[in-house]
Each structure stands twice: as C-alpha cells, then as structure tokens.
Amino acid sequence: MDLSLAIVLVGAVLAGFTTGFAGFGTGLVACGLWFYALPAGYVPPLVALVAIAGHVVGLLTLRRSIDWRPAWPYLVGGAVGVPLGVWALSMASPALLRTSIGAFLVAYALFRLWRSRPAPWVARRGRASDGLIGVGGGFLGGFSGLSGPLPLIWVQLKGLPVDAQRAVYQPFNLVVLALASTAMAVGGQINAEILRTALVCIPVAIASAWIGARAYIGLSPAVFEKIVLVLLLLSGTILLAQSGLP
Numbered sequence: 001m002d003l004s005l006a007i008v009l010v011g012a013v014l015a016g017f018t019t020g021f022a023g024f025g026t027g028l029v030a031c032g033l034w035f036y037a038l039p040a041g042y043v044p045p046l047v048a049l050v051a052i053a054g055h056v057v058g059l060l061t062l063r064r065s066i067d068w069r070p071a072w073p074y075l076v077g078g079a080v081g082v083p084l085g086v087w088a089l090s091m092a093s094p095a096l097l098r099t100s101i102g103a104f105l106v107a108y109a110l111f112r113l114w115r116s117r118p119a120p121w122v123a124r125r126g127r128a129s130d131g132l133i134g135v136g137g138g139f140l141g142g143f144s145g146l147s148g149p150l151p152l153i154w155v156q157l158k159g160l161p162v163d164a165q166r167a168v169y170q171p172f173n174l175v176v177l178a179l180a181s182t183a184m185a186v187g188g189q190i191n192a193e194i195l196r197t198a199l200v201c202i203p204v205a206i207a208s209a210w211i212g213a214r215a216y217i218g219l220s221p222a223v224f225e226k227i228v229l230v231l232l233l234l235s236g237t238i239l240l241a242q243s244g245l246p
Helices: 003-022 026-037 040-061 069-091 095-114 127-144 149-158 162-186 192-216 221-242
Strands: none
Touching (some): 003 026, 003 040, 003 221, 026 221, 040 127, 040 162, 069 127, 069 162, 095 149, 095 221, 127 149, 149 162, 149 221, 162 221
8 A cells, every 4th residue: 555545544534533532623633633734725625525524424423412502603603714725725835834824723722731721701702702703614624624622612611511612613614614615616726636635534433433423422511621631732733743744
C-alpha cells in the first residue's frame, strides 16, 4: 500500500471514531495527517465529506437522546457563516487560520482542565449570542471543515449537561458541513480526485464512527468532558505543529 494512502486511511479511522464518540473532531483529528499526505487544498473538502458520514452514524446511534430544538439558533447562524468561509477559502491561505485556531484550542483546553467551572456570563447569554456563535462555526466549517470547536466551547462554558451539549453541536456540525460541502462543490473546490479519496475514506470512517458512538453510551459525563478537553488539546497541538509546514 502506498504510504500516503495508508496515512490517509489512518486519518479516516481516527476521525470516524472521534466523530462517533465525541460528536466532533473529524478535521481536528485528521488534519494533521491529511495535510501531511495530501495537497493542502484537498483537506477542507475531504474533512467535510468524511465528517458528514461520521455525524450521520453518530446521530442515528444516539437518536433517542438528541433533541434538535436547542440547535436552531446555531443552525441559522451557521447557514450565514458557511458561504463567508467558503469565499475566504478561495481567497486566503489556511496557514494563519490553523495557527490561530491551534493556539486558541491549546489555551482553552489547558484553562478548562485547570478550572472546570462554567462561565456565568456565558450562561446568561440568549439565542442571539448562540446565533453569533453559529456564524463563527459556520465560517470555520466553510473555510477549513473545523465547524465544531466554537459551538462546543460555547456550550461547555454555558455549563450544559453532556447530552444537551451534543444536542447542539453534533446536529450543528452535520448541517454546517453538509452546507459547506455543497458550497465547496459549487465553488469548484471539490474535484474528481477529492471525490475518489473521499469514497475510499468514507466506508472506513463509517465503521469506526459506529464503534466510537457505541463507546460513548454509558460513559460518565465527567470522564467524557475530560476526554473531549484532551482531544481539543491534542488537536490544537497538531494544528500548531502543522502550521509550520509548507
């Protein structure tokens, strides 16, 4: 097997499991490997396409505990942010964004691992603020496939229970990345080679997402939140390391 293909498939396995288990993380886990093995322009659309498959599996597995209603302000904001992110993708290099997101994720994860209490000022924010967070998540989803971190961090700071957090950010990720994939296809960022790579990765990601979703069931909320924070820390570290590559 070609080394690049092996690296891409390992990324798909890790991304699928993480998406099924945590409800986010396809891009955060896979980007470090995929930016190494693939042309940079292939990665955002591949992240979006593979993430959709993982989120569908996760939502089907956990459908009885997912309530879409709290996610609507985020979804409306995400629909606004996605085309802005896709436009920015066609105009700018992702290197600066990878550095910025990586530094933010590392700082946030370290802070939350040290101080786990929610932020009262965030808990008091209403649907308008949720919508603005959705715009930011949509922008990041359209630009790089990284739609998950911003709404995830927001609902964590609100102090929502773990199932309520997933009820917001996992449907958000699915819808935003579906919109992002459509916009990327219309904008010409998805070509035949990317589709061929996605067709290889998606079955692998679906299988590992199912395993990840089953692993989530019955897990202690406190343990789950710590695992998510560690994933954010590792993801930020990978993005920072990757930003130094050409």
